[in-house]
Amino acid sequence: MFYKPYGDYQVGETWTSFGRTITETDVVSFAGLSGDFFSLHIDDEYARTTQFGRRIAHGMLILSISTGLLHFEPGIIAAFYGIDHLRFTGPTFIGDTVHVKATITDLQDRRENQGVVTILHEIIKQTGEIVITGNLKLLLNRVNYA
Template sequence: MFDKYFEDFQLGDVWESKGRTITEADIVMFSALSGDWFPLHTNIEYAKETQYKQRIAHGMLVLSITTGLVHFEPGVVVAFYGMDKVRFTNPTFIGDTIHLTGKVIDLKSKGSNQGVVTVLQEVKKQTGEIVAVFEMKLLVNQKTIE
């Protein structure tokens, strides 16, 4: 998706990523990395007593995994610019396969050589349910004119 220059994007451009299955190892490694051992994610017996009846992936883990589902071309993408309106709308369970759909919803020039591309991202699982939605902003180079 982010392998083209700012002026090559159009409002309404859409794309879909490949899928990625969430594993128990993902949850354990993310808990260790982040220090977030909340029992809804890491304790089977605790999770059985919740409305979800099983462990769920951390919301921030789901967002982190989505960064690996997007192609960011070095030299085109300058930097991650931010994220707005993040919502977790359904649980992501161990064994769910998630993918992203994206739609360009805003383009803002930042001078003569860069711009911010805003993409409405939906994280969906194999059932089609949306598990997270957010607006991602990336600072992208414009083509260099020689």
């Protein structure tokens, strides 16, 4: 989605990514990298006793995977600017397939050569359920510096 310079975007533009299936390897690798070994993610017996009835993927894993589903063009993206109003609204299970729906909601000039693009970032699984939502902000260049 972010392959053209700031100034070439309009509020209301929408883009949908391809899908990505969440695997056991994703969950185990993320636990090892992050140090987050919370039982809901790695302990089948414990997870069966929860409201989810089985293990769920880490919310931060799904958020991280979602950034890989967006197209970031080197030279266009100057920096990740932040996320506002981030919410984890539903579980993602091993075997679920997620995609991102991104809608531009705001454009703000920053410097002469840059601006901040705000997108409604919705991570949706194959059932149509939104599992994570937030307002992702990116600092974009007005020209491609690659």
